Amino acid sequence: MVGSMGLGAVRRAAAASSVAVVVMATVCSCATSGGGEPEGEPTSRSPSTSSSPTADASPQAIQEAVLEAGVTGSGLPAGVTPPDDSGSPGAGWAPDDGLLYVVTFGSSTCPIVAEPEATLTGGTLTVEVGATSDGPCTMDFVPTTSVVGVPDDVDENAPVTVDLGDQIMLDVQPRSAAGSAGPITWAPTPG
Numbered sequence: 183m184v185g186s187m188g189l190g191a192v193r194r195a196a197a198a199s200s201v202a203v204v205v206m207a208t209v210c211s212c213a214t215s216g217g218g219e220p221e222g223e224p225t226s227r228s229p230s231t232s233s234s235p236t237a238d239a240s241p242q243a244i245q246e247a248v249l250e251a252g253v254t255g256s257g258l259p260a261g262v263t264p265p266d267d268s269g270s271p272g273a274g275w276a277p278d279d280g281l282l283y284v285v286t287f288g289s290s291t292c293p294i295v296a297e298p299e300a301t302l303t304g305g306t307l308t309v310e311v312g313a314t315s316d317g318p319c320t321m322d323f324v325p326t327t328s329v330v331g332v333p334d335d336v337d338e339n340a341p342v343t344v345d346l347g348d349q350i351m352l353d354v355q356p357r358s359a360a361g362s363a364g365p366i367t368w369a370p371t372p373g
Contacts (some may be wrong), residue, residue, distance in 0.1 A: 251331030275364030
């Protein structure tokens with residue numbers, strides 16, 4: 183079940199909790215996460231019937247995933263480096279037509295993920311994004327990449343506005359060549 187915390191609230195909470203992370207890391211240094219997924223296996227999910235994103239609790243390596251709408255994996259797509267450590271989300275075209283990467287930051291056990299399909303209204307792609315758990319979450323801060331399908335009538339050869347909610351609008355640029363990923367457009371650093 184997904185919590186109602188949006189991207190902006192998660193970013194503000196992460197920035198305010200850096201001291202708590204150090205304290206929790208010290209207190210819990212002997213605790214381990216017992217994820218139910220085999221190591222190195224990307225997770226896949228079916229479209230949700232709710233209006234909030236869903237995913238398995240511990241997604242695995244996005245770079246090893248088969249690219250299809252609804253796949254969520256830990257880490258960043260190949261060759262992607264965030265501009266800073268603020269945890270600002272980003273989006274960019276995946277190498278395969280009709281697919282968009284959405285990169286978020288948060289707990290590895292309660293990742294922030296995107297719904298498998300975007301909607302197009304008035305030239306803007308809207309992607310539903312949210313936290314995936316109401317339960318306890320680790321206090322780490324890691325990237326998670328979701329693969330999102332886009333409607334057929336989206337022109338991937340021109341800039342596209344992507345709405346990630348919580349007042350986060352990104353102008354995603356086209357791929358430089360067919361079969362290659364497009365550049366990731368990052369949200370401005372909060373502050």
